[in-house]
Amino acid sequence: MKLILDDRDERILKHDPAPVEQILREAGINPLDVIVSRNGNLIPEDTVVGADDVIRVIRIAHGG
Amino acid sequence: MDPNNPGLPVCFRCTAPAVIFQRDSGHHLCGAHLVEDIESRVADLIKTRGMIAPGDRVAVALSGGKDSTALLLLLVSLLPTLHDVKLIAITIDEGIAGYRDATITAAEHLACDLGIEHHCISFPELFGNSLDVFLKGRETQACSICGILRRKALAVGARQVSATKLATGHNLDDEAQSVLMNVFRGDLPRLIRNSGTDSSGKFIPRIKPLSLIPEKEIAVYLMLKNAWKELPECPYTRYALRREVRSVLSNFEYKHPGTMLHLMESREKIEQPCTRPIIASLHSCRECGDPSSSDLCQVCSLLRSLGR
Numbered sequence: 565m566k567l568i569l570d571d572r573d574e575r576i577l578k579h580d581p582a583p584v585e586q587i588l589r590e591a592g593i594n595p596l597d598v599i600v601s602r603n604g605n606l607i608p609e610d611t612v613v614g615a616d617d618v619i620r621v622i623r624i625a626h627g628g
Numbered sequence: 629m630d631p632n633n634p635g636l637p638v639c640f641r642c643t644a645p646a647v648i649f650q651r652d653s654g655h656h657l658c659g660a661h662l663v664e665d666i667e668s669r670v671a672d673l674i675k676t677r678g679m680i681a682p683g684d685r686v687a688v689a690l691s692g693g694k695d696s697t698a699l700l701l702l703l704v705s706l707l708p709t710l711h712d713v714k715l716i717a718i719t720i721d722e723g724i725a726g727y728r729d730a731t732i733t734a735a736e737h738l739a740c741d742l743g744i745e746h747h748c749i750s751f752p753e754l755f756g757n758s759l760d761v762f763l764k765g766r767e768t769q770a771c772s773i774c775g776i777l778r779r780k781a782l783a784v785g786a787r788q789v790s791a792t793k794l795a796t797g798h799n800l801d802d803e804a805q806s807v808l809m810n811v812f813r814g815d816l817p818r819l820i821r822n823s824g825t826d827s828s829g830k831f832i833p834r835i836k837p838l839s840l841i842p843e844k845e846i847a848v849y850l851m852l853k854n855a856w857k858e859l860p861e862c863p864y865t866r867y868a869l870r871r872e873v874r875s876v877l878s879n880f881e882y883k884h885p886g887t888m889l890h891l892m893e894s895r896e897k898i899e900q901p902c903t904r905p906i907i908a909s910l911h912s913c914r915e916c917g918d919p920s921s922s923d924l925c926q927v928c929s930l931l932r933s934l935g936r
Contacts (some may be wrong), residue, residue, distance in 0.1 A: 581635065596878050599847050602636075606851060608649035608656055612635030622858075624694070624847045 565615055567591070570598070570623040584619065585609040591621075598623050648848050651885035659852045666849050670702050670837050671709065679835040680793060682711040687791035687832075689782050690717040690746070692735030695797030697855055698846045699838055703795065704742050718785040720778050721750040723758020727860050734857055749785045751777060755931060762934050763864070770864035773930060780927040783918070786832045798836045801843040804888035805873045807895050812873070817921065820899045830910055830919040840892070 567575045567587065579587065584607065588595050595609040599622045602613055613619055637646045639658035646656035657665060674680050688703060690696045703715055717739045721728055732748065739746035751758050755777060762777075763770050786794040798806075810819035838846065850856040865871055881887045912918070913925035920926070 594875075594878050594882055596842075596844055596882050599844070599851065605633075605645070606647040606659070606848060608637055608646050610637060610649050611646075614635065622847075624843060 565613060566618045568618065568620045570621055579615070581612050581614045583609070584611050584613055587613070587619070588621070593621065647852070648845065650845075651882075652889065662845065662848060663852055666841055666845060667702060667705055669840060671706055673840055674706070674710075674835075674837050677835075679795075679837060680710055680713055682713070684710075684792045685714045685716065685790055686793045686795050686835075687782075687786040687789055688715055688717050688744075689794065689796045690719050690735045690739065691797075692719065692731030692733070692738065693797075693859060694850055694856070695799055695802075695838060695843075695846060697734070697738055697797075697857075698850055699795060699797035700738060700742065700744065701850075701853055701855060702837065704744070715744050716789045716791060717744050717746040718782060718789065719746065719748045720781045720785070721748055722774060722778060723751050723760055724862065724864070725760055727862055730859050734859065738855070745789075747785060747789060749781050749788075751781065754781055754784060757934075767864065768867045771868040771870060773934075774864070776926050776930050780918075783832060791832055794832050794834045796834060796836055797838055799838045799841050799843045799846050800888050800892070801874065801878070803836065803839045804891040805870055805877055807891045808873050808877060809869060812869075816902075819895060820902045840889070842888070 565577050565579060567577050569575070569591070577587065584600050584602075585595050588598065588600070588609065600607055600609060600611075601620045601622070602611065602617050604620075607613075633645050637649065637656040638644065639646050639661050640655045641661045642658060644658035644660070647659045648662055649656050680686060686703065688696070688700050690700055700715070700717060707713060707715065717735065719732055719735045721732055736746065736748075738744075751762075755762075759770075759774055759777070762773060766773065782794060782796075807819065810816075847856070877888065910919040910921060911923075913920040913928055914923055915928040916925060918925050918927070924932075
């Protein structure tokens with residue numbers, strides 16, 4: 565699957581189907597601090613994503 | 629799970645694909661039901677706390693960032709249920725290079741799109757200098773200095789438009805962080821200060837209609853409303869104690885869902901018996917006349933130390 569992080573950093577992950585939450589934690593990200601979309605659609609962090617999915621992680625900006 | 633979207637949980641109300649998992653309740657919600665849920669919780673809070681009364685002129689602090697954008701959208705959506713209430717948006721331009729211009733533009737566009745009267749006040753016109761100038765060599769105090777001056781600027785703006793209430797977009801995360809920070813500082817008066825409904829006529833009551841909505845839900849709400857904008861982060865947040873507290877509290881909330889709400893409940897329990905004596909003890913600042921707990925208010929004291 566392709567993981568696109570907030571700073572436009574793109575990573576290809578060789579992962580068996582897994583919950584988004586697990587992928588975020590492995591990337592050092594607290595799921596409460598981000599919004600996640602799969603193939604353009606918002607998804608909760610307990611969604612199980614697969615090998616063909618494109619996952620975009622958007623950090624919730626603070627301040628202001 | 630949704631058979632058309634493998635691995636995707638469904639809404640507990642209608643079985644449409646979920647967009648969020650509310651960890652404390654254990655519920656999944658689809659976009660339509662999340663919007664309905666947030667609007668309903670905000671309406672309930674406004675009603676139960678008596679935040680807005682018929683005939684109120686509500687000044688909405690609109691920075692153009694996510695929380696104030698959500699606040700204005702929600703208040704506009706609730707307007708038909710609020711009798712004879714007028715909303716006026718107020719934006720404070722602190723003068724933060726590379727940051728504030730983008731959010732001010734967003735605020736102007738939003739107010740214009742929603743048909744809301746909009747006013748902008750700048751630190752230079754009110755205090756003589758921009759925040760960037762005030763903070764030269766004092767960057768580590770950025771949030772305290774900005775917070776004091778911004779509160780004053782909003783109060784001035786609210787008075788200028790004859791507002792009867794001042795609404796800010798503080799969300800649950802902000803409020804829970806503030807509880808924890810005040811405990812860490814041992815600042816009991818600030819911990820229990822309630823400037824919402826009982827101002828005893830000394831200042832325009834400040835209301836926080838989003839104070840029970842988690843920050844993440846606000847962000848998702850904006851996405852669903854096509855109002856999400858990727859805006860820069862304030863350059864001074866890296867100096868803030870709040871940043872550390874946010875990280876600690878967010879990790880705690882993740883491991884122990886409901887922590888933030890419990891902090892708010894704790895504050896409420898000690899707030900009620902303590903608030904009235906503090907408001908009654910307020911007197912007037914000898915320089916500007918604003919309500920103050922000491923002879924000289926925080927703003928006048930700060931401006932003196934900044935060389936004005």
